[in-house]
Amino acid sequence: MIGGRTRLIDARVSSAAVVRGRLEEAWALLDEGLDLSVAAHSSRNVTLCLAALAQLAVAEGDPRRAALLAGAAGGLRADLRL
Numbered sequence: 001m002i003g004g005r006t007r008l009i010d011a012r013v014s015s016a017a018v019v020r021g022r023l024e025e026a027w028a029l030l031d032e033g034l035d036l037s038v039a040a041h042s043s044r045n046v047t048l049c050l051a052a053l054a055q056l057a058v059a060e061g062d063p064r065r066a067a068l069l070a071g072a073a074g075g076l077r078a079d080l081r082l
Contacts, residue, residue, distance in 0.1 A: 026056050047076040 030053050037045035054069035 047073050
């Protein structure tokens with residue numbers, strides 16, 4: 001469970017970075033969180049990271065990337081019944 005909490009904290013820190021306009025920091029944190037989630041086989045955390053990355057893509061003005069990430073998160077959410 002500690003790993004899950006760490007990834008949740010990373011997601012929250014990355015959200016704060018977005019609010020502060022530090023988008024590169026947010027990408028790095030979320031990318032690391034996604035890698036850790038995949039390595040831990042945590043589908044729930046992968047879904048959370050993908051959703052946060054989609055929001056970050058919106059903040060950067062990249063609607064295509066945002067749609068792809070949101071679609072991936074939505075597909076996992078549906079599969080997992082979250």
